[in-house]
Every structure is written in C-alpha cells, then in structure tokens.
Amino acid sequence: MLKALVTDVDGTITDRRRRINTAAVEAVRTLVDAGIAVVLASGNTVCFMDGLCKMVGTDGTIIGENGGVYRREFSGTLRIPGDKKACLAAFEVLKDYFTEKGVELELYSAQYRFADVAFARNIDPDEARAVIRDHDLPVRVLDTGFAIHLQTPGVSKGTALVELAREMGLAPSEMMAVGDSENDTEMLEAAGIGVAVRNAPARTRSAADWVSEGSYGDGFVEAVKKYYPYLFSR
Numbered sequence: 001m002l003k004a005l006v007t008d009v010d011g012t013i014t015d016r017r018r019r020i021n022t023a024a025v026e027a028v029r030t031l032v033d034a035g036i037a038v039v040l041a042s043g044n045t046v047c048f049m050d051g052l053c054k055m056v057g058t059d060g061t062i063i064g065e066n067g068g069v070y071r072r073e074f075s076g077t078l079r080i081p082g083d084k085k086a087c088l089a090a091f092e093v094l095k096d097y098f099t100e101k102g103v104e105l106e107l108y109s110a111q112y113r114f115a116d117v118a119f120a121r122n123i124d125p126d127e128a129r130a131v132i133r134d135h136d137l138p139v140r141v142l143d144t145g146f147a148i149h150l151q152t153p154g155v156s157k158g159t160a161l162v163e164l165a166r167e168m169g170l171a172p173s174e175m176m177a178v179g180d181s182e183n184d185t186e187m188l189e190a191a192g193i194g195v196a197v198r199n200a201p202a203r204t205r206s207a208a209d210w211v212s213e214g215s216y217g218d219g220f221v222e223a224v225k226k227y228y229p230y231l232f233s234r
C-alpha cells in the first residue's frame with residue numbers, strides 16, 4: 001500500500017520551460033485530500049519549496065537542494081546533511097578553471113542555499129566532473145536539465161527520502177517516487193515504486209520500476225492515476 005508520494009518538481013510536475021502543469025497540481029490535491037502524504041523533492045531552495053507547497057496545497061514536507069536539506073511539515077526542524085562549505089570550495093576551483101577558458105559561471109540563489117551549490121548549464125558537466133576528479137574534491141556534479149549542482153557524495157534525494165520516511169513513521173517501500181533527471185535516480189531506487197517520466201535520461205529511466213508514456217507533467221498525472229486508481233475511478 002502506497003501511503004506517500006515523493007515527487008520531483010522541475011521537469012516532472014512542470015513542462016520543459018518550468019511552467020507548472022495544472023493537471024499535476026490537481027492530482028497532488030486529490031492525493032492530499034485522500035490523506036496520502038505528498039513530499040516535494042527538488043534541487044530548489046527551501047524558500048522556493050515553501051512557496052510552492054503553500055500554493056499547491058501540501059503540508060510543507062520537503063526535500064530540497066537535492067537532499068542537502070529536508071524537513072517534515074512547515075513547522076518541522078530543517079535537517080541539513082549536506083556540506084555547503086565543501087561545495088562552495090569546489091565551486092571556486094571550477095570557477096577559476098572556467099574563467100581561465102573565458103567562461104563565467106553563474107550561481108543560482110546562492111544566498112538562499114544551506115547545502116548545495118547550483119549554477120547555470122553553460123558548461124559541459126563532464127568537463128566539470130573531470131576537474132573535480134583531478135583536484136580530488138569531495139563533491140559530485142549533478143545535471144538536472146535545469147541547473148548544474150555540486151553535492152556532497154552520499155547525500156541525495158534518496159538518502160533524504162529514507163530519513164524522512166523514518167520521521168514520518170513510514171517504510172520507504174510504502175512510498176512512491178517520481179522524477180525526471182539524474183538527481184532523482186537514488187530516490188527512484190529507494191522508494192517502493194520508482195517512476196520516471198518519459199523525458200528522463202536513460203540512466204534515470206533504468207532506475208525506475210515504470211516509465212510513463214507521456215512526458216513532463218502529463219507523465220506524472222499518468223503515474224498517479226496508475227498507482228492510485230481508486231482515487232480517479234469516476
């Protein structure tokens with residue numbers, strides 16, 4: 001029995017331009033009204049997620065910054081397993097490397113982040129990975145399709161899902177997770193049911209138990225209807 005749904009945000013309940021899919025919002029509200037816990041899990045910041053939870057209508061349980069932070073409900077304690085210092089130090093190394101090549105890295109919402117570092121996708125993430133490897137830095141590089149992130153190894157949406165499940169008194173096997181990108185792979189593996197929307201890259205799709213026919217928000221709605229059919233049988 002699936003008692004909770006953990007969903008990625010960008011690329012999963014949005015379109016490719018990051019505009020929210022209104023049918024996905026309706027599907028989330030149907031779950032919430034039926035007493036299914038809905039967790040929004042994203043690379044985004046806590047403040048972004050808080051606004052989104054309010055407007056979508058969830059209880060504020062979030063995984064943010066790719067698992068670098070998580071919190072149960074709006075009033076819960078913010079847990080921060082990520083290591084912002086190490087991510088920022090690695091970012092400085094990358095910045096120097098790419099500046100040397102005439103490319104400026106553009107940080108995203110750095111002042112609102114507790115754990116990871118996010119920046120614009122104007123570089124090849126594999127080149128960034130090679131620099132990180134050469135300097136033996138304790139971070140990993142994640143390309144979400146919307147931003148590049150630096151994250152602490154061993155910290156992911158998957159590890160946060162497991163921790164949150166414990167706080168919520170649930171087993172990860174009672175959770176379904178939906179995502180679209182490489183930053184979702186671990187949570188699709190950790191959850192009882194992992195779903196990838198069609199637009200996900202091959203590695204993420206192969207981590208999933210099921211892949212939707214439709215892409216983006218349409219794929220999300222399909223998944224919710226497939227796994228909670230009794231809520232949508234009219």
Ligand SMILES: O=C(O)COP(=O)(O)O
Nearest residue numbers: 009010042043044144147
């Ligand atoms: O913050 C990003 O880069 C992408 O966010 P997401 O994890 O909600 O897709």
Ligand SMILES: [Mg+2]
Nearest residue numbers: 008010011181
């Ligand atoms: Mg995404």
